[in-house]
Amino acid sequence: MTDERTSYRICPLCEATCGLVITTRGERVVSVRGDTEDEFSRGFACPKGIALGELHHDPDRLTTPLIRRNGELVPATFEEAFAEIAARLPKLIEEHGRNAVAVYLGNPVAHDHAALLYAPMLIKALGTDHRYSASTVDQMPKHLAVGLMFGTVMSVPIPDVDRTDHLLVLGANPLVSNGSLFTAPDMPGRLRALRKRGGRLVVVDPRRTRTAKAADEHVTIRPGTDALLLAAMAHTLFAEGLVTLGRLAPHVSGLDDVREIVAAYPPETVAQACGVPAADIRRLARELAAAPSAAVYGRIGTCTTAHGTLASWLVDVLNVLTGNLDRPGGALFTKPAARTDNTAGEPGRGRGVRVGGPRRTRVRGLPSVLGEFPAATLAEEIDTPGPGGERIRALVTVAGNPALSTPNGARLEAALGQLDFMVCIDAYLNETTRHADVVLPAPSPLTRSQYDLPFAQFSTRNVAHWSPPVFPPSDGRPSDGELILRLAAIMLGTTAEALDDLVVQRTAAAAAADPSSPLHGRDPAELVAELGERRGADRMLDLMLRAGPYDLTLDDLAAAPHGVDLGPLQPRIPEVLRTPSGTIELAPQPIVDDAPRLADLLTSTAGLTLVGRRDLRSNNSWMHNLPAMVKGADRCTLHISPSDAVAAGIVDGGRATVTSRVGAVEVTVLVTDDVRPGVVSLPHGWGHAETGMSVARAHAGVNSNLLTDELEIDPLSGNAVLNGIPVTVTPAGATEPTRPTRSVVAAGSGKPLS
Numbered sequence: 114m115t116d117e118r119t120s121y122r123i124c125p126l127c128e129a130t131c132g133l134v135i136t137t138r139g140e141r142v143v144s145v146r147g148d149t150e151d152e153f154s155r156g157f158a159c160p161k162g163i164a165l166g167e168l169h170h171d172p173d174r175l176t177t178p179l180i181r182r183n184g185e186l187v188p189a190t191f192e193e194a195f196a197e198i199a200a201r202l203p204k205l206i207e208e209h210g211r212n213a214v215a216v217y218l219g220n221p222v223a224h225d226h227a228a229l230l231y232a233p234m235l236i237k238a239l240g241t242d243h244r245y246s247a248s249t250v251d252q253m254p255k256h257l258a259v260g261l262m263f264g265t266v267m268s269v270p271i272p273d274v275d276r277t278d279h280l281l282v283l284g285a286n287p288l289v290s291n292g293s294l295f296t297a298p299d300m301p302g303r304l305r306a307l308r309k310r311g312g313r314l315v316v317v318d319p320r321r322t323r324t325a326k327a328a329d330e331h332v333t334i335r336p337g338t339d340a341l342l343l344a345a346m347a348h349t350l351f352a353e354g355l356v357t358l359g360r361l362a363p364h365v366s367g368l369d370d371v372r373e374i375v376a377a378y379p380p381e382t383v384a385q386a387c388g389v390p391a392a393d394i395r396r397l398a399r400e401l402a403a404a405p406s407a408a409v410y411g412r413i414g415t416c417t418t419a420h421g422t423l424a425s426w427l428v429d430v431l432n433v434l435t436g437n438l439d440r441p442g443g444a445l446f447t448k449p450a451a452r453t454d455n456t457a458g459e460p461g462r463g464r465g466v467r468v469g470g471p472r473r474t475r476v477r478g479l480p481s482v483l484g485e486f487p488a489a490t491l492a493e494e495i496d497t498p499g500p501g502g503e504r505i506r507a508l509v510t511v512a513g514n515p516a517l518s519t520p521n522g523a524r525l526e527a528a529l530g531q532l533d534f535m536v537c538i539d540a541y542l543n544e545t546t547r548h549a550d551v552v553l554p555a556p557s558p559l560t561r562s563q564y565d566l567p568f569a570q571f572s573t574r575n576v577a578h579w580s581p582p583v584f585p586p587s588d589g590r591p592s593d594g595e596l597i598l599r600l601a602a603i604m605l606g607t608t609a610e611a612l613d614d615l616v617v618q619r620t621a622a623a624a625a626a627d628p629s630s631p632l633h634g635r636d637p638a639e640l641v642a643e644l645g646e647r648r649g650a651d652r653m654l655d656l657m658l659r660a661g662p663y664d665l666t667l668d669d670l671a672a673a674p675h676g677v678d679l680g681p682l683q684p685r686i687p688e689v690l691r692t693p694s695g696t697i698e699l700a701p702q703p704i705v706d707d708a709p710r711l712a713d714l715l716t717s718t719a720g721l722t723l724v725g726r727r728d729l730r731s732n733n734s735w736m737h738n739l740p741a742m743v744k745g746a747d748r749c750t751l752h753i754s755p756s757d758a759v760a761a762g763i764v765d766g767g768r769a770t771v772t773s774r775v776g777a778v779e780v781t782v783l784v785t786d787d788v789r790p791g792v793v794s795l796p797h798g799w800g801h802a803e804t805g806m807s808v809a810r811a812h813a814g815v816n817s818n819l820l821t822d823e824l825e826i827d828p829l830s831g832n833a834v835l836n837g838i839p840v841t842v843t844p845a846g847a848t849e850p851t852r853p854t855r856s857v858v859a860a861g862s863g864k865p866l867s
C-alpha cells in the first residue's frame with residue numbers, strides 16, 4: 114500500500130501520556146499500538162489508547178455546528194454559528210451584566226495545550242467572575258494544599274516510583290486510572306518493578322481495587338476519614354521520635370504547629386472512625402519512617418471528601434516529616450521543559466498562594482478559590498432567583514459534561530434548561546450539550562498537535578514530548594484552540610489572529626523581563642520574530658520552551674518523535690519554593706484554621722456510604738460510545754458486600770434502589786467481597802439515556818451524580834464531596850425506601866419523577 118503512513122503520537126486521553134504508533138492508510142486509522150521506542154512509556158498502552166482510531170472515526174462525533182431553531186438543534190455552518198453567538202451573547206451581557214455569563218472548562222482542556230493556553234483569554238474576554246471547571250470535582254484540594262506549602266499550585270510532589278523503597282497510596286487506583294497528578298506511563302510495569310526490587314506497596318482504599326490486589330498490604334478505610342488516619346500517623350512519628358527532616362530542616366517552618374494539631378489524634382482516638390486498628394496505624398507510620406526511601410501519594414479518594422484539603426496537606430506533611438520530600442526515592446518536584454511558575458521568577462521565594470478570593474458566589478456566599486467558583490454551586494447560581502448580584506443566564510462550556518460529572522446532576526440539568534443562552538464546544542451531543550443553543554464541534558485530537566503542559570509538570574521523570582497532528586484538519590475545520598480564540602475575538606471585537614499575536618507578545622515580554630529567564634534582557638519583538646512561521650499554540654509552546662530551563666526549542670522536540678528524556682527527578686529545594694517566607698510552610702494559616710474540623714470526623718456516624726470507581730475502559734463520561742469500551746458485562750453496577758446485601762434483602766444480579774438526600778437511582782447489584790462492609794460503590798460518568806451517542810445510549814447505565822450532594826463541599830477548596838455519600842439501599846420496586854427526599858429521579862433518564 115503506497116499511502117500507508119506511520120505516525121508517532123502522544124495519547125491525549127489520560128495523564129499517562131503514552132507514546133503511540135499510529136498506522137494510517139489514506140484518511141483511515143488502521144492500527145494503534147504502544148511505541149516501544151518511546152523514551153517514557155516504552156511500549157505501554159491501555160485499551161483506551163488502542164481505541165483512538167475508533168474514536169477518530171466514530172460516526173456520532175459532531176462534524177458541523179448545531180444551532181437551536183424552534184426548539185431543535187439543527188446543523189449549521191460555522192459562520193452561522195458564530196453569527197448567532199455574536200448576535201446574542203454580547204447583548205445578554207450588556208443587558209444583565211458580565212456576571213450573567215459563566216464558563217465551565219472540562220477535563221479534556223487539560224489534555225490540549227491550545228485549549229489550555231487560550232481559555233484564559235476567553236474568560237478575560239467575557240469578563241465574568243463565574244469561572245468553573247472540573248478542577249473542583251477533582252484535584253482542587255491538592256492545588257490549594259501545595260500552593261500554600263510550596264508557593265505555586267502546580268508544585269505537586271511526585272512519587273519517585275522507579276527508585277522508591279516504599280509507596281503508600283491512598284484513595285487512588287493507578288492500575289486502572291493509570292495515574293493522576295502522577296504521570297508515569299506503564300504503571301503496572303513500574304509497580305511490578307518496585308516490588309521486584311524488594312520495595313513495599315501499601316494501598317489504603319475502602320475497596321479491594323486492582324492496585325490493592327497487587328499490593329503488599331491493603332488497608333480498608335472508612336470513606337472520608339483519610340485525614341484522620343494521616344494525622345494519627347503524623348502523631349505517631351512525633352510521639353515515637355521518628356521525625357527526621359534531614360536536609361530539609363533549615364527549609365521548613367511550622368513544625369511545632371503541626372505537632373500541636375496532630376497531638377489530639379493518637380491512633381487509638383481515630384481507629385474506630387477510620388475503621389483501621391490502632392496497631393495498624395502505628396505500624397504504617399513506623400514502616401514509612403523506617404523505609405530507606407518512601408513516598409506518600411493520595412488522589413481522588415483523598416481529594417473528593419469534606420476534608421480533602423486537610424488530607425492532601427497531610428500527605429505531604431508525612432513526606433516532609435519522614436525526610437522523603439525532595440530526595441531520590443521519595444516525592445520530588447518535576448522540572449518541566451516549558452517555562453512554568455516554579456521555574457520562573459526569583460528562585461526560592463515568591464508571592465505564594467492566597468485563599469478566600471475577593472469574589473463570592475451569589476447564593477451560598479462561597480469564596481473563589483484560585484480564581485474559580487465551586488462546580489457544586491453552578492446549578493444554584495443559575496436556578497436561584499432574587500437579588501445579590503447577577504443570576505447566571507448564559508453558559509459557555511468547553512470540553513465539559515457537568516450534567517454527568519458534578520453533584521446533583523438532576524438539579525444541574527434542570528438549571529441548564531432555564532438558561533437564556535448556552536454555547537458548548539464539544540465532540541458530542543450529550544447530556545450537557547443537548548441543552549445548548551449553539552454547539553461548536555471539536556475535531557478529532559488526531560488533527561492537532563500534542564504537548565502535555567500540565568502532565569510534564571507532574572511526571573515521575575523530567576521529559577519533553579511533542580507530537581505533530583496525524584491528519585490535517587478535515588475541511589479546514591477549526592481546532593478547539595481556534596474555536597476558543599474565535600469566541601474571545603467575538604466578545605472583544607477583534608480577530609483570533611490578533612489575540613494569538615497578543616498572547617505571544619505578552620509571554621515574550623514577561624520572559625524578557627524575568628532576571629531568572631534565559632531570555633532575560635532580550636527584545637520581545639525580536640524573540641517573537643525568531644519563532645518563525647508557526648502560529649497558534651505551537652508558537653507559544655516554542656517560546657515557553659526557549660524560556661524554560663533546558664535550552665530546548667520546538668524544532669528539537671519535533672526531531673525527537675519518541676520524546677526527549679531529561680533524566681530522573683532531582684532535588685529542587687529550596688530553589689523550587691515560591692512561598693513568601695522562602696520556606697516549606699508546613700502549617701499554613703488557612704489549614705491551621707481549618708484543622709479543628711478534623712474532630713468532626715471522630716463522631717461521624719456509621720451507615721452505608723457510597724464511593725465511586727473507575728474502569729480501565731472508561732474515561733469519565735465520554736468514551737462509552739466506542740464499542741470497544743462497552744463490550745462485555747455491564748460495568749455500571751452497584752458493588753455491595755455480602756453482609757450488607759443480606760441486610761438490605763438484595764441478591765447478586767438483582768436490582769436495587771440507591772437513595773441519598775438528593776435523589777435515587779435503580780441499578781443492577783454485584784455482591785462482592787471487594788468492598789468493605791458499610792460501603793457500596795457505583796462508577797461515575799454513566800447515565801446516557803438521552804444523548805446523540807447511539808452506542809452509549811444502548812449501554813446507558815445510571816448517573817451516580819444523581820446521588821452526590823451539591824451542598825457538601827470541602828470548605829477550604831470548594832471541592833465537591835463525591836465519595837462517602839450517605840445512602841440507603843433497598844430492593845428495587847420495594848415501597849418507600851427510607852430516604853430524605855428532595856426529588857426522586859428515574860434511572861438514567863435525568864427527569865425528576867416527583
Ligand SMILES: Nc1nc2c(c(=O)[nH]1)N[C@H]1C(S)=C(S)[C@@H](COP(=O)(O)OP(=O)(O)OC[C@H]3O[C@@H](n4cnc5c(=O)[nH]c(N)nc54)[C@H](O)[C@@H]3O)O[C@H]1N2
Pocket residue numbers: 218219220221247250251413511512513514515517518519538539540541543555556557558593725726732733734735797798817818821835
Ligand atoms: N461521582 C463522581 N463524579 C466525578 C468523579 C468521580 O470520581 N466521581 N470524577 C471527577 C473528575 S476527576 C473529573 S476530571 C470530572 C470530569 O468532568 P468533565 O470534564 O465535566 O467531564 P468529562 O466526562 O471529562 O467530559 C468531557 C467532555 O469533553 C468532550 N470532549 C472529549 N474530547 C474533546 C475534545 O477534544 N474537545 C472538546 N471540545 N470536547 C471534547 C466530551 O464529549 C465530554 O462532553 O468528573 C468528576 N466527576
Ligand SMILES: Nc1nc2c(c(=O)[nH]1)N[C@H]1C(S)=C(S)[C@@H](COP(=O)(O)OP(=O)(O)OC[C@H]3O[C@@H](n4cnc5c(=O)[nH]c(N)nc54)[C@H](O)[C@@H]3O)O[C@H]1N2
Pocket residue numbers: 127128220251283284285286287289290291292293317318319320322334335336337338339412413414415418724725726727728729730731732733734836837
Ligand atoms: N480508566 C480510566 N482512567 C482514568 C479515568 C477514567 O475515568 N477511567 N479518569 C481520569 C481522571 S479525570 C482522574 S482525576 C484520574 C483519577 O485517578 P485515581 O484517583 O487513581 O482514580 P480512582 O479510580 O477514582 O481511584 C480513587 C479510589 O479512591 C477510593 N476511595 C473512595 N473514597 C475513598 C476514601 O474516602 N478514602 C480512600 N483512601 N479511598 C477512597 C475508590 O474506591 C477508588 O479506588 O483517573 C484518570 N484516569
Ligand code: SF4
Pocket residue numbers: 124125126127128129130131157158159160161162163291298
Ligand atoms: S494509559 Fe492513558 S495515555 Fe496511555 S494509552 Fe491508556 S489512555 Fe492513553
Ligand SMILES: [Mo]
Pocket residue numbers: 220251
Ligand atoms: Mo479528573
